[in-house]
Amino acid sequence: MKLSFVVPCFNEEENINRFYEEVNKTFCGLVPDYEIVFVNDGSTDKTGEELKKLYACDSSRVQVLTFSRNFGKEAAMYAGISKARGELVCIIDADLQQHPSVVVEMLKEMGEDSSVDCVAAYQANRKEGKAISGVKSLFYKLINKMAEVDFVNGASDFRLMKRPMVDAIISMSEAHRFSKGIFSWVGFNTKYIPYEVNEREFGETKWSLWKLIKYAIDGVVSFSTLPLKLSMGVGLTTSAASIIYLLVVIIQKLFFGIDVPGYATIVVLVLFLGGMQLFCLGILGEYISKIFIQSKNRPIYILKEHLVEDDEKG
Ligand code: UDP
Ligand code: MG
Numbered sequence: 001m002k003l004s005f006v007v008p009c010f011n012e013e014e015n016i017n018r019f020y021e022e023v024n025k026t027f028c029g030l031v032p033d034y035e036i037v038f039v040n041d042g043s044t045d046k047t048g049e050e051l052k053k054l055y056a057c058d059s060s061r062v063q064v065l066t067f068s069r070n071f072g073k074e075a076a077m078y079a080g081i082s083k084a085r086g087e088l089v090c091i092i093d094a095d096l097q098q099h100p101s102v103v104v105e106m107l108k109e110m111g112e113d114s115s116v117d118c119v120a121a122y123q124a125n126r127k128e129g130k131a132i133s134g135v136k137s138l139f140y141k142l143i144n145k146m147a148e149v150d151f152v153n154g155a156s157d158f159r160l161m162k163r164p165m166v167d168a169i170i171s172m173s174e175a176h177r178f179s180k181g182i183f184s185w186v187g188f189n190t191k192y193i194p195y196e197v198n199e200r201e202f203g204e205t206k207w208s209l210w211k212l213i214k215y216a217i218d219g220v221v222s223f224s225t226l227p228l229k230l231s232m233g234v235g236l237t238t239s240a241a242s243i244i245y246l247l248v249v250i251i252q253k254l255f256f257g258i259d260v261p262g263y264a265t266i267v268v269l270v271l272f273l274g275g276m277q278l279f280c281l282g283i284l285g286e287y288i289s290k291i292f293i294q295s296k297n298r299p300i301y302i303l304k305e306h307l308v309e310d311d312e313k314g
Pocket of ligand 2: 093205
């Protein structure tokens with residue numbers, strides 16, 4: 001049974017060879033038939049050259065997809081799984097933070113229970129800053145309350161999947177891709193195993209706190225319509241509160257002769273209501289912008305080059 005590794009690469013020049021060697025060291029002899037599908041996601045360093053060299057040495061095991069520019073990891077994963085030829089497909093990072101030896105464990109888990117369609121690894125201990133870790137935990141709590149599908153805290157895209165699940169994911173060609181949600185949405189029997197994430201030795205992470213927040217908003221908007229309903233709730237509540245406030249003012253004036261000092265109250269109310277309206281419009285805007293982009297039906301990625309043996313070019 002063929003095993004395909006799908007490896008998104010963005011500026012990973014120092015890691016390409018190390019990754020390739022680690023995979024060979026781990027799988028030569030263990031799995032006779034495997035391929036590595038590298039996706040060069042618009043790297044600006046020497047990643048492209050390294051990949052070409054690798055393909056020249058080992059075209060039977062290596063495929064190289066080169067994007068016309070950086071489309072992001074989500075697009076790179078989609079391209080990789082679309083071109084992978086294995087019955088089993090493993091998505092793994094190029095930086096060796098996710099060690100190929102964990103894939104051996106995944107294979108074992110899959111071999112032991114034939115009903116398992118996917119083995120996903122989650123980080124046993126997060127090795128990242130407190131701020132990032134806190135934001136991530138909060139995000140998982142929030143999204144699990146909002147969305148219909150389950151999101152497992154710490155689970156990354158690092159996983160091994162059987163062909164039917166891979167085909168299901170390929171069939172979801174939405175523009176705003178949020179894989180963690182897509183993996184859950186397609187269903188299938190997924191087993192989670194813990195793994196120790198390694199330190200990145202070369203290059204640097206492509207995630208900043210701001211990028212993570214944007215990604216989180218994408219996730220919520222892609223998998224839940226609750227914010228839209230919440231904004232209606234906020235509107236109703238503030239309207240009800242303002243009517244109650246008006247009644248209180250009238251009663252105070254009519255029955256107790258108290259004049260309500262108006263200026264400050266009006267300023268506060270106008271600011272509050274104005275802010276709330278803009279906030280709710282912003283939520284609406286997030287959904288509309290996603291519809292706008294999706295309605296253009298643009299491809300998820302543009303391939304500049306596809307290095308592959310046989311007639312599989314596409
Ligand atoms: N990556 C990519 N395109 C991007 C950003 C990242 O293909 O726009 C790849 C990157 O080369 C790596 C993987 O996605 O193989 C994970 O990225 P990174 O190590 O920066 O994420 P982290 O491990 O810090 O979550
Ligand atoms: Mg990494």
